[in-house]
Amino acid sequence: METPPKDIIDALDRMHLLKGADPRGQPLTGGVSSDIWRIDLPGGPICIKRALAKLRVNADWQAPVERNLYEARWMRVANAVVPGASPTLLGQDEVTGTLAMEYLPAERYPLWKAQLRDGVVDVGFAASVARTLGRIHAATAVDPSLAAAFPTDGIFHDIRLEPYLTQTGRAHPDLADRMQRLIETTQRNKRALVHGDVSPKNILCGPDGPVFLDAECAWWGDPAFDLAFCLNHLMLKCVWVPAVRGGLLDSFRAMTVTYLPLVGWEPAAALETRTAHLLPALFLARVDGKSPVEYITREADRDRVRVVARRLLADPPDRLADVARTWKEEIAA
Ligand SMILES: Nc1ncnc2c1ncn2[C@@H]1O[C@H](COP(=O)(O)OP(=O)(O)OP(=O)(O)O)[C@@H](O)[C@H]1O
Ligand SMILES: [Mg+2]
Known part of the structure; x- marks a missing residue:
């Protein structure tokens, strides 16, 4: 146990959590965009997350620390819709x-990504991720007054659309127009509260269901982005952990059949089409964008992802099952 940095202690004080205590703590590993600490207070441990201005992944990837405020707002909204969908928020310090x-x-809340890496695939859990996400999207879609609380078009562009889609268009210049059109479609369909980073590394497998962390890309925008983002991770895990690709493909299907019936704010087929169009762009983005997945290390595997993604981008299916079929034939047969 260490004494936390002074600015964290000062922030705790401003959040009225210190109550005269002299806290000890321990930095938690895993955060690349924030400092994360476990802090032990007299009432028990809490977790502190402080946004970094410069992400540890990449020297030229910067993001405004105000994203921490939108993360806190996302947590509050999500917990109001689905209690326990996020850790309970105890305070936020804008300074x-x-x-x-x-x-x-x-021990009680293992990370979904670690489970998948270890070959533990629970199709029911994937369905519950989709259910929670769909409920949050559905509840927020009918409350457009929330849009004003998430004026994050600029942040979302800078830390999601540009590093993934624009950057992939730079790596594949023949696809640059396609990437730009996908960005425009995503920006045009502002319908619900988007988490922005629905990845197994940001989801804990809690005893009562999934707990979503790391909503610092929260955006009033296109919910198709969240669904596509998460489905992309399930598909890429087929390359990482081929022994469980059958379970991963089943999880993909479970997510789609659970999520799509919850789409009440627009025709489900329209949302599905946007998701199906984004998905191959995200496959490619995780190989050639600004934030490639760390676990696809062999060039031959990266090429396999490139081939299937480019094929799907050239003739994009509108149905997710068709994207999955092509992926299965080429990558996970
Ligand atoms: N409330 C919490 N309780 C316990 N551990 C937590 C909590 N919040 C975060 N963590 C731990 O810290 C890790 C990183 O958290 P988070 O994803 O929010 O940070 P980040 O810096 O945005 O990470 P990254 O950019 O790598 O996704 C989590 O994977 C988890 O292990
Ligand atoms: Mg994270």
Whole structure:
């Protein structure tokens, strides 16, 4: 246990969480865009997340620390829609871009990504991720007054659309127009509260269901982005953990059949089409964009992803099952 940095102590004080205590803590590993600490207070442990101005992944990837405020707002909204969908928010300090939340011990709340890496695939859990996400999208879609609380078009562009889609268009110049059109479609369909980083590395497998972390890309925007983002991770895991690709493909299907019936704010087929069009762009983005997945290391595997993604982008299916079929034939047969 260490003494936390002074600015974290000051932030705790401004959030009225210190109550005269002299806290000890421990930095948690895993955060690349924030400092994350477990802080032990007299009432028990809490978790502190302080946004970094410069992400640790990449020297030229910067993001405003105000994203921490939108993360805190996302947490509050999500918990109001689905209690437990996010750690309980305990406070937010705008001065330093720091939030305080309930501490969820890894023994009871393992990370979904670690489970998948270990070959533990629970199709029912994937369905529950889709159910929680769909409920949050559905509840927020009917409350457009929320849009004013998430004026994050600029942040979302800079830390999602540009690094993934624009950058992929730079790596594949013949696809640059296609990437630009996908960006425009995503920006035009502002319908619900988007999490923005629905990845197994940001989802804990809690005893009562999924707990979503890391909503610092929260945006009033196109919910298709969240669904596509998560489905992309399930598909890429087929390359990482081929032994469980059958379960991963089943999880993909479980997510889609659970999510799509929850789409009440627009025709489900329209949302499905946007998701199906984004998905191959995201396959490619995770190989050639600004934030490639760390676990596809062989060039031959990257090429396989490129081939299938480019084929799907050239003739994009509108149905997710068709994207999955092509992926299965080429990558996970
Ligand atoms: N409330 C919490 N309780 C316990 N551990 C937590 C909590 N919040 C985050 N963590 C731990 O810290 C890790 C990183 O959290 P988070 O994803 O929010 O940070 P980040 O810096 O945005 O990470 P990255 O950019 O790598 O996705 C999580 O994977 C988890 O292990
Ligand atoms: Mg994270």
